[in-house]
Amino acid sequence: MKAAAGMPERDDAKRSVLDVRNIEVVFNHTVQVLRGLSLAVEEGSITALLGSNGAGKTTTLKAVSGLLDLENGAVTGGDILFDGAATRGFKPHELVRNGLFHVMEGRHVFEDLTVEENLVAATFSRAGASARDFDLVYSYFPRLHERRKALAGYLSGGEQQMLAIGRALVAQPRIILLDEPSLGLSPLLTEEIFTIIARINAEQGTSMLLVEQNAAMAFAVSSYAYIMETGRIVIDGPTDRLANDPDVREFYLGVGDEGASRNYRDVKHYKRRKRWLS
């Protein structure tokens, strides 16, 4: 293994917009899911968080955005700093107002609201959202503009994912926590979505913490990556280095150095299952 867990070896000259320090998360006072997890997201970067099913990726994002409260989960140790300030005690909507936006796994569009109303619903954290903010969303997702009067429940999976990201965009946050944007999408659509994610990051300067099962995609757009297993980080480093690391290639990209893959079938199988689940 390369870097030790819990000790992000990052260029300290650059500021972290998000700094998660050694957190522990427990559900229902009994089930411990995160065990001393640390990570940092550098201002303006896309940072990837990878790991297998049930490793605790979603839980990590919920701990950051405050949504654990809704599920009887709690951060029982460690600190989470957003923009240098502790998030402890803040309600989710207050964190959004400060610029931290969580795009939940599984899209969660408001099905009986129109596309436009879904975007309006994401502007409550801001004093004055104007037509220009909506136009910005529609410029990234022209498809949403065509469907703006349609009920979100009738959108295709890809369109719903666009809407989920569009809602984050209209809120103009400083950081977006993005949970599995490729979930249930075709490879082509996944690529399209990721292209737009990279554009938003580059053009709007929005930092992103990206949780993904599609490691290849995540490596393609991120500059730094963390890999977690059962509640803690096991490897982390700049993406270009991790992507060429033989262990990582074998276990997370599904290609061993012998070329043939040992885990490839598992990966395929997993993806199929995910798609089926969504």
Next chain:
Amino acid sequence: MTDWLLLIEVSLAGIGSGGLYAITGLAFVLIYKATKVVNLAIGEILMLGAYVFFGFSAGLALPFWLAALGTVVVAGLLGAGIERTMIRPMLGESPIAVFMLTIGLGSILTGTVELIWGANPLRLPEYLPNQPLFLGDAYVSSKVATAFAIASVVVLIFLALFRFWRGGVALRATASDQAAAYSMGINVPKVFSLSWIIACVTAGVAGMLVGAIGGISPTMGVFGLSVLVVVIVGGLDSVLGALVAGLFIGLLEALAGAYLGGEYKTLATFVLLVVVLMVRPYGLFGTHEIERL
């Protein structure tokens, strides 16, 4: 000929009182949709509205509009107070605990009214027009007709708020997916508070109208029983269901009362309830499964 006339008159009266079921049902549905609380105190909140109006109009001898305005304000404050002190601390508790709590709330409201105004029936000052009204040959009580007109206006305001007001978007978003609403910056506790305020104001207005037609007494809360049937038949989470089922049950009760006798009113509605539950367990227009209690 006269048979037809009777049928029409009875039907009009039924639909008229159905309008009051409809708006009270709407109040119930709003709270259920936004907060998932089954509010069994809705009938008692309606009763309290009627008594507050009585206090302002008969007690303090305020003119009608001031008394009505005062009632609306008090009902809104009551809604905010109930949500803040009783409902919000119960967040995350089992639905049955909250359900029981609203039953307790109903008893508290009834007890309070009895302490202040006594247990005897009272009459509200006459403020609805009282001369007979004829639609063609059919006689309609002008009180019922006016109450129906006011209820219609309440429904229109309600629907317009839901559709066009920004806060209406927050309400519907929260009703549709609470976690997602939270995650995008909607102040969910404030939405809860708002839904209780709007619902209690609506129930309070319904109370003023019910009281103007039939007088007021601390037992008025049983009106809530019919409203419960309305929302179960229509679907706990359906605005359209509350409106349609409200009118229909008003009609059904009037017909059963006129043709079978007053004692059949409740029987008819509960037979309808059982039939609907057997055919469609979550109501005619309901979408989600009813919380198991």
